[in-house]
Amino acid sequence: MLGYVKNNNIQLNYQTFGHHKDETIVLIAGLGSQMIHWNVAFCLQLAEQGFHVIRFDHRDVGLSTHLDHLAAPSFSDLVDAMTFGKNITIPYTLDDMVEDTIGLLDALGINQAHIIGRSMGGMIAQLLASQYPQRVSSLTSIMSSTGNPNLPAAKADVMQLLTQATPNPQADFDQYLSDKIKLAKRIASPAYPFDQEAMTALFVEEYHRGYNPNGFKRHLTAIAATGDLRARITNITVPTLVIHGTDDVLIPIECGEDTAKTIASARFLAIEGMGHDIPSALYPHIIAAFGQNLIKHV
Known part of the structure; x- marks a missing residue:
């Protein structure tokens, strides 16, 4: 089922899989990513395990509200603010995106859910479990971080690919897709085949659903403005699973290890x-690991 909910003057587009009376899983996407990064096949496999699965577009991406009236700082301005303490306008933080997720649950009449987040979505999921423990049945943080400034950074070439100016797709769509694929291939899992045809189709669909490069910039600012999560997530007691790849060049595995170390109840799963x-x-x-996490804490 596809639909929209509205809260805090933000309209969120969402999609559900499975039966609404089953336990709910909420899938939270990553930086600048639309909900379709949670593949339909993945959502259906979760639903087949007896879950009601929800994926949604964050604010500023896809078919959810684009906050184009808010400033979108450049990456250089963001670096200056973090390095030299310069002031920049902060459109919103990850806390606002936590409230978006809670608003989605409220609008759908869901009191409690299993929260699964990837990358930036993992940070949002951690904050949600910390601030709203009564709303969270379990937490899974995938390829994410605590925001600890002492952790290893992304590889330099990866950061350059992530933050460089992208071609205007209306002027040169082929080059736009080429740049997107170059980054996707660089950060992909080296032990598994890279499906370039599927990734190209995903990026084409994203473009037609809701192209918004300034949303990516505002998401990046939200991460930077929220900062180090460690002091805030030590209170998490819900069943927690932290999953991280051994070959993640964007968010190194040490970031996942730090998340698991900070959340006392967490179980860490490194995937070679x-x-x-x-x-x-x-x-x-990964779906089996979700199930083991729930069984372990019943």
């Missing part, structure tokens, strides 16, 4: 050969 993506070959393994 996995990068900053979830190859379809790993779906059964």
Whole structure:
């Protein structure tokens, strides 16, 4: 089922899989990513395990509200603010995106859910479990971080690919797709085949659903403005699983280890050969890990 909810003057587009009376899983996407990065096949496999699955577009991406009236700082301005303490306008933080997720649950009449987040979505999921423990049945943080400034950074070439100016797709769509694929291939799981045809189709669909490069910039600012999560997530007691790939060049595995170390109840699962993506070959393994996390804490 596809639909929209509105809260805090933000309209969120969402989609559900499975039966609404089953326990709910909410999938939270990453930086600048639309909900379709949670593959339909992955969502259906979760639903087949007896879950009501929800994926949604964050604010500023896809078919949710684009906050174009808010400033979108450049990456250089963001670096200056973080390095030299310069002031920049902060459109919103990850806390606002936590409230978006809670608003989605409220609008759908869901009191409690299993929260699964990837990358930036993992940070949002951690904050949600900390601030709203009564709303969270379990937490899974995938390829994410605590925001600890002492952790290893992304590889330099990866950061350049992530933050460089992208071609205007209306002027040169082929070059736009080429740049997107170049980054996707660089951060992909080296132990698994890279499906370039599927990734190209995903990026084409994203463009037509809701192209918004300034949303990516505002998401990046939200991460930077929220900062180090460690002091805020030490209170998490819900069943927690932290999953990270051994070959993640965007968010190194030390970041996942730090998340698991900070959350006392967390179980850490390192996946050999996995990068900053979830190859379809790993779906059964990851879904089985979700189930083990729940069984372990029943």
